[in-house]
Amino acid sequence: MVRNKNTKEMITAEETDILQEIMNIAFGRAASDLAEYIDIFVILSVPYVKLLHAADLPPYISKEIKDYDKVSVVEQNFWGKFKGNAFLIFPSGTGKKMISLFDGGDEFIESDPIYEMEKETFREVGNILIGACVGKIAELLGDVITYSPPRVVIEKSHRGIVSNSLFDPDNLAIVLRTLFEFNEKNISGFLFIVTSQESFAWLKTALHKFLEQYE
Amino acid sequence: MVDIGLVVLDKDLRIRHWNRWMQLHSDTDADKMIGSLVFESFPNLKQPRFINNCKAVLTFGSFSFFSQKLHHYLFPFKPVSSFDSQFDFMQQNCTMGPLRNEDGSIEYIFIAIHDVTETVNYEQKLMEMNLRDTLTEIHNRRSLEISLKEEIERHKRYGHPLSMIMFDIDYFKRVNDTYGHQCGDFILKQIAETIENNLRSHDIFARYGGEEFCCLLPETSIEQAANLAERFRQKISQKPYRYQDTNIDVTISLGVSTLNEETITAEMLLKKADTGLYAAKDAGRDRVVVEK
Amino acid sequence: MIKRILIVDDSPISIKIMKSCIPKDKDYELFDAADGQIGLEKYKDIKPDLTFMDLTMPVMNGFQALEEIMKLDQRAIVIIVTADVQVKAVAKAHDLGAFSLLKKPPTKESIAAAIKEAADALAKRG
Numbered sequence: 001m002v003r004n005k006n007t008k009e010m011i012t013a014e015e016t017d018i019l020q021e022i023m024n025i026a027f028g029r030a031a032s033d034l035a036e037y038i039d040i041f042v043i044l045s046v047p048y049v050k051l052l053h054a055a056d057l058p059p060y061i062s063k064e065i066k067d068y069d070k071v072s073v074v075e076q077n078f079w080g081k082f083k084g085n086a087f088l089i090f091p092s093g094t095g096k097k098m099i100s101l102f103d104g105g106d107e108f109i110e111s112d113p114i115y116e117m118e119k120e121t122f123r124e125v126g127n128i129l130i131g132a133c134v135g136k137i138a139e140l141l142g143d144v145i146t147y148s149p150p151r152v153v154i155e156k157s158h159r160g161i162v163s164n165s166l167f168d169p170d171n172l173a174i175v176l177r178t179l180f181e182f183n184e185k186n187i188s189g190f191l192f193i194v195t196s197q198e199s200f201a202w203l204k205t206a207l208h209k210f211l212e213q214y215e
Numbered sequence: 216m217v218d219i220g221l222v223v224l225d226k227d228l229r230i231r232h233w234n235r236w237m238q239l240h241s242d243t244d245a246d247k248m249i250g251s252l253v254f255e256s257f258p259n260l261k262q263p264r265f266i267n268n269c270k271a272v273l274t275f276g277s278f279s280f281f282s283q284k285l286h287h288y289l290f291p292f293k294p295v296s297s298f299d300s301q302f303d304f305m306q307q308n309c310t311m312g313p314l315r316n317e318d319g320s321i322e323y324i325f326i327a328i329h330d331v332t333e334t335v336n337y338e339q340k341l342m343e344m345n346l347r348d349t350l351t352e353i354h355n356r357r358s359l360e361i362s363l364k365e366e367i368e369r370h371k372r373y374g375h376p377l378s379m380i381m382f383d384i385d386y387f388k389r390v391n392d393t394y395g396h397q398c399g400d401f402i403l404k405q406i407a408e409t410i411e412n413n414l415r416s417h418d419i420f421a422r423y424g425g426e427e428f429c430c431l432l433p434e435t436s437i438e439q440a441a442n443l444a445e446r447f448r449q450k451i452s453q454k455p456y457r458y459q460d461t462n463i464d465v466t467i468s469l470g471v472s473t474l475n476e477e478t479i480t481a482e483m484l485l486k487k488a489d490t491g492l493y494a495a496k497d498a499g500r501d502r503v504v505v506e507k
Numbered sequence: 508m509i510k511r512i513l514i515v516d517d518s519p520i521s522i523k524i525m526k527s528c529i530p531k532d533k534d535y536e537l538f539d540a541a542d543g544q545i546g547l548e549k550y551k552d553i554k555p556d557l558t559f560m561d562l563t564m565p566v567m568n569g570f571q572a573l574e575e576i577m578k579l580d581q582r583a584i585v586i587i588v589t590a591d592v593q594v595k596a597v598a599k600a601h602d603l604g605a606f607s608l609l610k611k612p613p614t615k616e617s618i619a620a621a622i623k624e625a626a627d628a629l630a631k632r633g
Binding site for chain 2 (some may be wrong): 030033037038039040085096115116120123124127128130131132134135136139142144145146147149150
């Protein structure tokens with residue numbers, strides 16, 4: 001566990017466990033609601049929660065996705081009491097499969113550059129996927145969240161996906177990581193949800209409140 | 216009045232609010248719209264993308280963004296100003312989000328509509344300017360490089376042939392020195408026009424350097440490209456250009472290349488065409504050399 | 508009658524939540540296991556009347572453990588506990604012989620109903 005000068009803002013092992021279980025429930029529900037309401041079928045692996053120094057965040061994510069040569073990334077900020085950034089990371093070559101899964105491509109003008117089409121498909125699918133996962137976590141914790149429009153980069157090197165300037169490097173951060181898979185077209189990738197120390201105080205309270213319902 | 220369209224839909228996607236801006240642009244009063252399904256007046260919205268995004272907002276409380284770039288518009292309205300506009304419909308950026316009750320439950324969706332027609336118009340004009348050669352009005356080198364990248368990507372996906380013709384004007388310096396730069400510019404313009412008239416609409420024709428031009432030919436085999444190059448050569452050499460009562464004979468030298476097993480990148484394709492062009496010069500000019 | 512209940516889940520928090528939702532007045536004997544493998548061993552040991560089984564677990568997942576338990580005891584009552592109730596998963600659970608499916612997070616009401624349903628089925632079997 002990482003310790004900080006300010007012990008109040010430490011996240012305990014039990015709190016990590018609660019967060020882990022909440023993620024588990026949130027992602028499971030996100031997956032079943034996506035299937036039921038929006039016809040998107042995903043499998044989300046057991047989520048993993050990690051507490052680390054913000055400065056270690058970019059190398060951590062690079063290491064996690066090191067098997068991917070080039071990647072396409074959808075990034076979205078979210079703001080509520082729970083606030084941070086979400087990164088959906090797909091390996092190179094996903095765009096094409098994604099287009100055939102979600103689009104006949106009929107809406108696109110033929111002369112549109114091919115990358116533009118990939119980008120917009122990533123944007124739409126990413127927005128829904130991130131919204132579903134983050135939205136369910138917020139719901140379980142009793143928060144309401146607003147989102148930035150998603151930003152997309154295509155076929156980028158796996159290094160430097162997350163900027164060093166994302167959070168104050170002296171702060172702590174929590175990374176929630178899950179691997180997801182679309183069952184049909186053999187598309188898989190990572191979802192990272194990153195939240196900074198600013199949300200810790202609220203998060204701790206919300207986690208205990210969640211557990212209190214059962215005590 | 217707020218310069219933004221605001222629509223509120225309920226869970227069944229019936230219109231619950233239709234603000235003044237929407238009334239103005241749709242030319243329909245709110246009381247005519249309220250209570251009706253949004254598809255009744257806007258059948259174009261009856262498509263999975265729109266419906267799925269509505270459901271995502273209702274289910275997850277997330278937001279959805281309909282960019283002008285992808286969707287152009289959600290509500291087909293007339294552009295506010297028809298002056299100098301290239302669009303039949305108002306270009307829109309739209310945001311969709313949840314409206315919550317006090318207990319946090321979601322009952323309604325809002326859609327905010329921004330008119331971005333003028334911005335997009337301006338953007339496109341700038342972009343266009345940025346990709347054109349000012350003298351000949353054909354594509355510039357930057358534009359060619361962008362198209363080349365895209366076409367190579369397309370080739371990789373679909374495997375259709377992609378060929379290139381690179382050519383330059385023989386003894387162009389002599390034209391400039393003898394008749395002056397204005398005449399040189401005139402010749403450049405004339406040649407660009409002659410070639411342009413012999414190309415298909417999806418071929419990309421660019422001024423690559425001073426007197427050097429390049430044609431990128433999608434869906435074209437090397438044999439077809441070689442034939443086309445020969446036709447260019449004949450057209451130019453048969454036609455004397457007339458500048459201020461003087462007949463000026465010009466010829467061009469051409470190199471042809473194509474993507475194949477050993478030529479796979481943009482740089483290689485350009486390099487091969489260039490090699491062909493120089494081989495044509497070395498062999499006495501006014502000819503085509505195909506680099507396989 | 509239901510006496511012994513086994514909870515198989517890799518999350519200590521989830522086990523805690525499950526236990527807190529199980530009615531206190533019936534004096535059930537509660538057991539737990541941290542993955543499918545341990546769950547299977549415990550099952551052989553204590554022969555529970557009812558098993559709550561999580562799906563996503565390390566070592567042996569819930570589907571595998573369910574399959575093994577059903578091989579061992581065709582009359583086993585295993586309730587799958589999961590947040591992801593996609594049609595495919597539900598169908599698979601039933602195909603493998605799960606008694607029913609309980610949605611996460613559980614509530615006192617949903618657990619009480621699930622236990623009652625299991626008890627009724629047991630009573631019918633006589």
